[in-house]
Amino acid sequence: MNVSALTVLPVGVFLGAAYAAPLVHRWYRRGLSVVVLGAGFAGLGMAVLLAYRVATTGPLHYFLGGWVPPWGIEVIVDRWAALGLLAVTGVGLPVLVYALYDAEHELDAHVVGRYFGLMLVLMAAMLGVIMAADVFNLFVFVEISSLAACGIIAVKGDRTATEASLRYLILGALGSGALLLGVALLFMVTGHLNLRLAGDQIMTAVLEYPKVVYAGLGFAILGMSIKAALFPLHVWLPDAHASAPTPSSAMLSGLVVKVYIFGLWRLFDVMFGEGLMTAVSVRGLLLVLASLGIFGGSILAIGQDDLKRMLAYSTVANIGYVFLGLGLNSERALIGAALHIINHALMKAALFLAAGAIIHATGTRHVRRLAGIGLRMPWTMGSFTIGALAMVGIPPLNGFVSKWYLALGALDAGQPLYVIVILVSSLLSGLYYAPIIISAFFEPPRHGSEARDPHLFMTGPTVLLAAGCVLLGLFPSLLLVLLGRWAG
Amino acid sequence: MIERLAANFHYLAAVALFVIGFHTMLTHANLIKKIMGMNIMDTAIFLLFISSGYVHGGRAPIVDPGLVPGIVRYVNPLPSALILTGIVIAVSITAFALGLIVKLYQFYGTLDADEIAALRSRGL
Numbered sequence: 001m002n003v004s005a006l007t008v009l010p011v012g013v014f015l016g017a018a019y020a021a022p023l024v025h026r027w028y029r030r031g032l033s034v035v036v037l038g039a040g041f042a043g044l045g046m047a048v049l050l051a052y053r054v055a056t057t058g059p060l061h062y063f064l065g066g067w068v069p070p071w072g073i074e075v076i077v078d079r080w081a082a083l084g085l086l087a088v089t090g091v092g093l094p095v096l097v098y099a100l101y102d103a104e105h106e107l108d109a110h111v112v113g114r115y116f117g118l119m120l121v122l123m124a125a126m127l128g129v130i131m132a133a134d135v136f137n138l139f140v141f142v143e144i145s146s147l148a149a150c151g152i153i154a155v156k157g158d159r160t161a162t163e164a165s166l167r168y169l170i171l172g173a174l175g176s177g178a179l180l181l182g183v184a185l186l187f188m189v190t191g192h193l194n195l196r197l198a199g200d201q202i203m204t205a206v207l208e209y210p211k212v213v214y215a216g217l218g219f220a221i222l223g224m225s226i227k228a229a230l231f232p233l234h235v236w237l238p239d240a241h242a243s244a245p246t247p248s249s250a251m252l253s254g255l256v257v258k259v260y261i262f263g264l265w266r267l268f269d270v271m272f273g274e275g276l277m278t279a280v281s282v283r284g285l286l287l288v289l290a291s292l293g294i295f296g297g298s299i300l301a302i303g304q305d306d307l308k309r310m311l312a313y314s315t316v317a318n319i320g321y322v323f324l325g326l327g328l329n330s331e332r333a334l335i336g337a338a339l340h341i342i343n344h345a346l347m348k349a350a351l352f353l354a355a356g357a358i359i360h361a362t363g364t365r366h367v368r369r370l371a372g373i374g375l376r377m378p379w380t381m382g383s384f385t386i387g388a389l390a391m392v393g394i395p396p397l398n399g400f401v402s403k404w405y406l407a408l409g410a411l412d413a414g415q416p417l418y419v420i421v422i423l424v425s426s427l428l429s430g431l432y433y434a435p436i437i438i439s440a441f442f443e444p445p446r447h448g449s450e451a452r453d454p455h456l457f458m459t460g461p462t463v464l465l466a467a468g469c470v471l472l473g474l475f476p477s478l479l480l481v482l483l484g485r486w487a488g
Numbered sequence: 489m490i491e492r493l494a495a496n497f498h499y500l501a502a503v504a505l506f507v508i509g510f511h512t513m514l515t516h517a518n519l520i521k522k523i524m525g526m527n528i529m530d531t532a533i534f535l536l537f538i539s540s541g542y543v544h545g546g547r548a549p550i551v552d553p554g555l556v557p558g559i560v561r562y563v564n565p566l567p568s569a570l571i572l573t574g575i576v577i578a579v580s581i582t583a584f585a586l587g588l589i590v591k592l593y594q595f596y597g598t599l600d601a602d603e604i605a606a607l608r609s610r611g612l
Contacts, residue, residue, distance in 0.1 A: 143577045150584065159592075162595065163604065163608070166519070166585060166592065169588065170522060173526050176577070187537075193566070
């Protein structure tokens with residue numbers, strides 16, 4: 001077992017920067033970007049280093065304060081967690097750069113410092129959720145991330161954002177109540193909070209108190225699913241993601257909902273274990289809900305006029321893909337799900353950042369009023385196009401790779417039906433992205449349109465994320481090395 | 489059956505509180521009452537968690553070197569410690585939610601969720 005304190009360091013760096021950001025903004029406004037970008041680059045560097053060490057030497061552990069479980073709190077970075085850390089820091093950094101310039105015109109000047117504080121707290125909490133190996137620690141980080149997520153929506157301060165944030169907060173509180181209830185019930189029968197130790201006890205607990213274990217499992221899964229926006233529980237998502245400031249939308253849609261899936265994944269993998277998971281057919285239910293989500297999200301997205309709402313509904317569909325991989329549970333399906341988490345984070349962040357720039361430049365959120373934008377804003381619309389094509393799953397882009405692995409995983413699991421689900425839903429997503437791209441590039445622009453690509457520091461991150469989509473599409477082996485080495 | 493229920497009445501109380509809180513949260517249109525319901529629900533979960541650590545006749549878990557180990561029974565301190573964190577989280581959620589509600593009241597002049605939805609659909 002490799003023990004390394006480096007695992008918890010990124011959480012500390014982001015938390016520290018989060019508290020420094022509002023103070024620095026108040027006393028020395030120009031220092032803000034140094035703090036934010038410093039934390040972003042340091043976090044990314046540490047995530048890359050951690051991923052490299054996980055790929056070469058296996059999972060890393062850390063026991064806080066040197067106390068070994070059952071007394072202490074454990075932190076694990078295994079291959080899935082390493083991928084999650086890369087996704088959060090790698091996608092988070094361009095979003096933060098964009099936010100530094102976007103916040104000036106989208107937010108009141110006096111909230112900017114606090115906004116970055118919340119963004120950095122959110123990133124710290126996401127990293128914490130990904131590497132938690134202790135149910136209560138998981139719960140605490142889930143709560144921090146929910147509160148910070150509501151904060152970065154409400155910071156916009158208009159009616160829709162406030163209302164969406166309140167709805168997200170109340171439903172999120174319902175989810176956290178369910179999660180805590182699940183944790184309480186499971187703790188009562190297993191006597192441990194550490195996932196591994198509780199997992200060792202859970203099969204004996206099932207024999208003795210089957211109903212308590214089933215109730216605990218059900219509540220824990222329900223709580224995490226509300227926060228991860230699994231299909232019928234997604235009602236809070238479209239408003240929340242569409243009304244937030246652009247960088248928040250990219251962060252929420254690209255990363256935050258996925259992080260809860262990592263938490264659920266850890267619960268399935270370590271705590272419930274294969275025995276319990278097959279006994280209660282949670283996976284079968286997940287498959288059904290995931291398929292419904294894939295179709296429901298895509299169909300609802302087709303009906304949207306508002307660009308950001310359309311992207312938000314597309315997130316509901318893409319959460320379905322990740323849950324599909326989790327439900328199929330063959331090795332390749334899990335790799336597909338993990339790849340889709342990072343790939344979707346890249347594409348959706350690129351799409352939201354591009355959409356934010358388009359909305360700012362044209363002053364309209366309506367998807368039918370974007371004629372000719374492609375020629376006026378080539379870099380922004382080019383990135384949007386790459387993101388959209390990756391969403392559909394056109395071959396040299398990264399969306400194809402994760403869908404390919406999911407489809408192979410469905411065949412491995414002996415469920416070829418889900419290959420058809422993936423194919424049909426890809427066509428559906430083509431239905432709502434294609435008209436925007438076609439009208440943006442091939443229709444004459446409206447008269448009097450002064451739209452231009454925004455400032456370099458807003459165009460740059462968008463293009464960078466789109467380039468990431470191409471890069472991971474051409475060289476998926478960069479990530480597969482990490483995922484494949486410690487298979488089984 | 490009845491005896492087991494009577495012995496574990498704190499769990500019954502937790503379930504009753506949970507249902508009351510959940511019902512309040514779902515059926516009341518008033519936003520403040522929704523938050524109250526949420527708090528009652530959270531309290532129910534805290535009660536359930538804390539009472540699971542209670543040992544009848546147990547002492548506070550401070551180890552006294554004078555006492556013979558193995559004979560003295562201690563209350564499990566872990567649930568209480570955890571719920572302290574849980575309470576802090578519930579308070580922060582409540583504070584934040586109330587802040588948002590104040591803001592919504594300034595926008596719409598009402599605390600009624602249905603009225604706000606109606607005003608919103610009329611585009612106000």
